Amino acid sequence: MISNYLKTGWRNIIKNRGTFMVNIIGLALGIASVIMIMLYVSSELSYDRFNKKADRIARVVFRANINGEEMNEAVVMAPVAQTLENDIPEVTDATRLAKSHNNRLEYNGTYYGQSNLGYVDPNFFQVFTLPIINGDQGTPLDKPNTVVISETLAKNIFGSADPVGKVIRVTNRDESYTVTAVMQDIPENSHFHFDILASTLGYVNAKKTTWMQSDFFTYLVLKEDADIAEVEAKLPAITRKYMGPQMIDAIGMSYEEFQKDNDLGLFLQPLTDIHLHSDFSDATTLEQGGDIKYIYIFSIVAIFMLVIACINFMNLATASASKRSKEVGIRKVLGSNKKQLIYQFLAEAFISALLASVLAIVIFAISLPGFNQLAGKNIEFYSLLKPVYVLCLIGLIFLITVLAGGYPAFYLSSFNPLHALKSKFSGSGKNSGIRSGLVVFQFVISAGLILATLVVKEQMSYIQNKDLGYEKDQLLVVHNTYLLENNEDNFIQEIKNNPRVENLTHSAYVPAGESYNEAGGIFLKGEFLRRMYFYNVDENYIPTMGMELLAGRNFSKDYGNESNNVIINEKAAEALGFGQSAIGKTFQRDTHEGLQDLHVIGIIKDFNWKSLHKEIDPLILKMNPHGGIIIKSKTADMSGIIEVLNSDWNSYNPKEALNYSILDDSFNHTYLKEQKMGTILTLFAILTIIVACLGLFGLVTFTAQQRFKEIGIRKVLGSSASQIVALLSKDFIKLVGISFLIAFPLSYYLMNKWLQDFAFRIEIKWWLFLLAATITLGTAFLTIGIKSFKAANMNPVKSLKIE
Known part of the structure; x- marks a missing residue:
């Protein structure tokens, strides 16, 4: 039929x-x-679900609103992991991960360039499902200066030889590590990817006891019947207990007084939500997620x-x-x-x-x-x-x-x-x-x-044509001039003399794409105000970037040492309460040596130094050139400059190739999802x-x-x-x-x-x-x-x- x-x-x-x-x-x-x-x-929803304990793992995150500064950070303080494991019965295990930047590897005198390195606690492999295919499968990171490397990196460095027991060197950190195991490459659908996982037992920052500085991605393993909301409800009391005493020493204010006008705390984010449900600052994320x-x-x-x-x-x-x-x-x-x-x-x-x-x-x-x-x-x-x-x-x-x-x-x-x-x-x-x-x-x-x-x-x-407060066209960024060490100044001078170059600034801080970032606590008359971000620049930064100086003056070598002088944007002047009369005013920055006086010598027009998804935040420019250079070309065709750059770069026999980007392309990449x-x-x-x-x-x-x-x-x-x-x-x-x-x-x-x-x-x-x-x-x-x-x-x- x-x-x-x-x-x-x-x-x-x-x-x-x-x-x-x-x-x-x-x-x-x-x-x-x-x-x-x-x-x-299906691919987007599968992120991190390969972990056997995925449904029980939660990441601890930090959120705050301090004098108008919205802080959404995926990193928390070093002692948080052990404290929560000790103080919350529903937590069966806790582990940490810290990302290291600009890592360069060397083995037997051969240079292997950059690699993604993360510091993890010895129990990391008991929390995350990252199979060991060679070496110590039990406790590969239970000793200082030990590392587990990925299968791909093992083949690149050691070929068919057994890497276990070999010693590799991270040249930029001047540290040597013994390979104790080889792991499978971390799956594509993971929210983090590393070639090397090093033990925190030899990492100085892992021993910090401060609750006032965030460095670590921290993950908890909860009991199978635990309610994540109930566990999260216990975090405010713990934060008050451990952060409160340190807050008095750091900012001269009790936790209760601080919370009257501000709001801060720790929260939990399920592991399987990280890829699609994150709204954290780019500086505190491991990788860009989905939406x-x-x-x-x-x-x-x-x-x-x-x-x-x-x-x-x-x-x-x-x-x-x-x-x-x-x-x-x-x-x-x-x-x-x-x-x-x-x-x-x-x-x-x-x-x-x-x-x-x-x-x-x-x-x-x-x-x-x-x-x-x-x-x-x-x-x-x-x-x-x-x-x-x-x-x-x-x-x-x-x-x-x-x-x-x-x-x-x-x-x-x-x-x-x-x-x-x-x-x-x-x-x-x-x-x-x-x-x-x-x-x-x-x-x-x-x-x-x-x-x-x-x-x-x-x-x-609109994004492409908006006045950003700086000129993104015809700007070429070289990210790694510091690798030239003593030859860096000579290289910069050669580029300045190039007839195709209109201007050049010695700074690695750019408002789009790969950039450095630096934040510090700001004090007024000894009282904590909020945190602000800094750009370390030289006297050519403002003219090279095409920014507008509204009041005061630019940095200049004619004034001698300018390390305590700063230029602030309009938002910073407003947040500090200075307004248009900021020139000559003084405020303080928290440093390891104590409070440092900073004197305002100029105000620049606000520019979009973050994504257009975000409001313009306060920003401070400080005289401290380093890291890389930004080149303003006289023509839109920068192929000639790039060719000369490569030639001059290679003449110094550096260990790595020239790493450059065109700022306009980096800006467009910021809005790739859209x-x-x-x-x-x-x-x-x-x-x-x-x-x-x-x-x-x-x-x-x-x-x-x-x-x-x-x-x-x-x-x-x-x-x-x-x-x-x-x-x-x-x-x-x-x-x-x-x-x-x-x-x-x-x-x-x-x-x-x-x-x-x-x-x-x-x-x-x-x-x-x-x-x-x-x-x-x-x-x-x-x-x-x-x-x-x-x-x-x-x-x-x-x-x-x-x-």
């Missing part, structure tokens, strides 16, 4: 090839979108794509009812019951869904490399062959069969046989109303996505409008067939082609117009929510709505017009002589 349904269904599909192709293409695009987004979402908002957006868009394709199927099937009415009537007269007819039409839907799935897999395979590049993923085609995804695809085929074929099956099988044989079905009335509602739904999605895409692109354009979102939204907006218009094309085709004789009569009576096109188009264009009334308010609300993530953002202007409406309406009218014009130009004699 089933084979008969499928055979008959296939014959009907072949008979109506045009409708079938519209359905197949639409469904295939919808299914391909779902497959792509399903694998993307749960984009997971929601892309998932919803993919589902809508599939729903639109299913709507096409339903609309075309019910609209073609008049063509199949006699078939239904004859089947019923010959004894077919309603149940059999439903199975027959569902069989046709199943065949369409099955063939569309095959085409969707082909589309997926072709588009996967481009999607991987766009999304920054490494999804492989064979991932789709995993049992869970195969079952999902099978389930999707049956779901589409029910969604797309269910309503047409019940609708067509419900025909009265007498009416069916007389073909008394015009597709009007209740079912016409349902079809109209579905068309409106399709274009609500399409118009909404088009508006969302335009808003994203406008915001990205740019990718804009591109993906554009792609889906195009696909949804294509799929919606495919359905619209099919409906216009059926409308023209139903009104075939009417069109002929109108032409004989003198109607022009444009009048007939208008006749066939007006109802559909009206539906598209109605969709705007729903799509635009909804999209406005959602995109306003998205824009709230930016401290600096556009207003959604009226012309964006007009442009979205024009694109949607124009595409829809073009689709309708092509078929309507063809129908309007048919020979009326053909339609009038058909009985």
Whole structure:
């Protein structure tokens, strides 16, 4: 019986090839979108779940609001781990991780360049699932100056030789470490990645007892039945107990007094939330994570794509009812019951869904490399062959069969046989109303996505063209000139003499991309105010960066030692309470030697030294050049300067290659997630409008067939082609117009929510709505017009002589 349904269904599909192709293409695009987004979402949600204790691990984080400074940091104080393990019964284990920067390796006199090194407690491998493949699998880090290295690094340095017991040197730290084990490379879906994990037993910072300085990423393992909220509720009392006494010594204020006007504390973040639910400062994160908002957006868009394709199927099937009415009537007269007819039409839907799935897999395979590049993923085609995804695809085929074929099956099988044989079905009335509602739904999605895409692109354009308070164009940053050691000054002087160079500053502090950062506690008249960030610069920094000095003077060698003089931005002047009269004022900075007096000699105009997601914060420029250089080129083509840079760099025989970046590119990279979102939204907006218009094309085709004789009569009576096109188009264009009334308010609300993530953002202007409406309406009218014009130009004699 089933084979008969499928055979008959296939014959009907072949008979109506045009409708079938519209359905197949639409469904295939919808299914391909779902497959792509399903694998993307699965990859994003899988982060850190490879750890056997993933559901029991939580990271301790620090949040505070101190005199207007919002602090969200993923690092906490060194003693926190042991304290929480001792004081909270629900904590079974605690471990720490500290990231080390600019690590350079050497073995047997051979230099191996930079490597990612982290300091971890000896129990780190008991908390995280990082398999040891060679060496000590029990306690590889239970002694000072021991390290576990990754499989890839082991091969790069030691080749096929056994690395266990060998000694490698970290030259920048002037320390030697013994390799005790080799671990598998840390999985891609981890929130941290290191080549070397060194024991904290030999790390000085790990022995600190202060609760006033944050250095460590700290992880707790909770009991299996522990409630994370209940554990977190115990943290304020612990913070008060241990931080309180030290706070009096550090800032001269008790914990209770401090908390009256400020707020600070420790909180817990589940391990599996770190990748998608983090809002911590870039300086305190291990790696840039994802964003749960984009997971929601892309998932919803993919589902809508599939729903639109299913709507096409339903609309075309019910609209073609008049063509199949006699078939239904004859089947019923010959004894077919309603149940059999439903199975027959569902069989046709199943065949369409099955063939569309095959085409969707082909589309997926072709588009996967481009999607991987766009999304920054490494999804492989064979991932789709995993049992869970195969079952999902099978389930999707049956779901589409029910969604797309269910309503047409019940609708067509419900025909009265007498009416069916007389073909008394015009597709009007209740079912016409349902079809109209579905068309409106399709274009609500399409118009909404088009508006969302335009808003994203406008915001990205605003970011590109905003006055940042500095000139990011034609700036070249060299990050590692300190490696030249005694030759650094000579190298800088050679670059200054290059005729292509307009200006040069000796500083590694840049407002975009890879940069140094330094923060310190600020005091006024001996009383703690808040923390502020410092840029260590030289006298050429402000002119090289194109910044505006509003008052006072710049640093100058003519004034001798300027180590105690600073230039502050407007926000810092405001936070310090100096306002425009800041010149000559003094405040203090907390240092290891005590409070250091700093004298304000200048005020610069605020510039965006953080992402445009953030408000401009107070910033202090201090005379202390080091780290790298920033070059202002006279031309946009910097290839000549880069060539000279490389030549001069190599002449000093450094151990590493020149490490440089173009600041404009670094700035753009800051908003890579938003740019990718804009591109993906554009792609889906195009696909949804294509799929919606495919359905619209099919409906216009059926409308023209139903009104075939009417069109002929109108032409004989003198109607022009444009009048007939208008006749066939007006109802559909009206539906598209109605969709705007729903799509635009909804999209406005959602995109306003998205824009709230930016401290600096556009207003959604009226012309964006007009442009979205024009694109949607124009595409829809073009689709309708092509078929309507063809129908309007048919020979009326053909339609009038058909009985």
